[in-house]
Amino acid sequence: FKLLAFYMFFLICTGTPINGLTLFVTAQNKKLRQPLNYILVNLAVAGLIMCCFGFTITITSAFNGYFILGATFCAIEGFMATLGGEVALWSLVVLAIERYIVVCKPMGSFKFSGTHAGA
Numbered sequence: 865f866k867l868l869a870f871y872m873f874f875l876i877c878t879g880t881p882i883n884g885l886t887l888f889v890t891a892q893n894k895k896l897r898q899p900l901n902y903i904l905v906n907l908a909v910a911g912l913i914m915c916c917f918g919f920t921i922t923i924t925s926a927f928n929g930y931f932i933l934g935a936t937f938c939a940i941e942g943f944m945a946t947l948g949g950e951v952a953l954w955s956l957v958v959l960a961i962e963r964y965i966v967v968c969k970p971m972g973s974f975k976f977s978g979t980h981a982g983a
Contacts, residue, residue, distance in 0.1 A: 868922075869926035873923060879912075882911075903958050906955045910949075910951035914944075914948035914949065914952070917940070918949075
């Protein structure tokens with residue numbers, strides 16, 4: 865359990881500042897506010913959800929060796945970890961599709977726009 869607690873602590877200490885910095889830089893620079901970067905912002909928000917709600921509850925359980933926060937927090941932790949993971953996964957799917965279009969169909973007329981980012 866101590867190794868898991870250390871790993872979660874490492875993820876919280878690295879993930880929170882990196883994802884927060886991504887959001888801060890995107891908010892400060894207007895050039896970065898493009899539809900494709902919205903997916904990266906979405907990925908950063910998913911990472912923050914995981915760091916703030918999923919990993920912090922897991923680290924308390926790992927330090928104690930069992931889940932001490934009760935059934936309600938167990939459900940909240942499970943929901944938030946699943947939500948963050950699914951949002952991150954679907955964001956990566958969208959990025960992979962966009963990269964596929966750019967690499968495999970370079971002469972195509974498709975352009976990633978705001979309507980695609982909002983879908």
